[in-house]
Amino acid sequence: MPDPTSQKHYVAPIETESISVDAVRISDKPSNLWRDAWFDLRRRPLFWFSVVLALFFLVMALWPTLFTATPPNDDCSLSNSNGGPTDGHPLGFTFQG
Secondary structure (H helix, E strand, C coil): CHHHHCCCCCCCCCCCCCCCCCCCCCCCCCCHHHHHHHHHHCCCHHHHHHHHHHHHHHHHHCCCCCHCCCCCCCCCCHCCCCCCCCCCCCCCCCCCC
């Protein structure tokens, strides 16, 4: 068995001539995850489509009468309840006339 102290070690030489230092720009605003996400998402059309769709659903939930208003129905008369076919109503009438 060879002597462990007699083995050669291969280690990369240390370069002291070219030490690089990362530069930090102090004048720039600090970056964070929310800001980076906003800069990335605002350029995507699918994001804006989703925002408009979500706002539409929110308006529907907050003010449902804007979307459910119906005109008065003068054709509904309970005197025609379960009536048979007549002119203009070939299938007859329902329970609600």
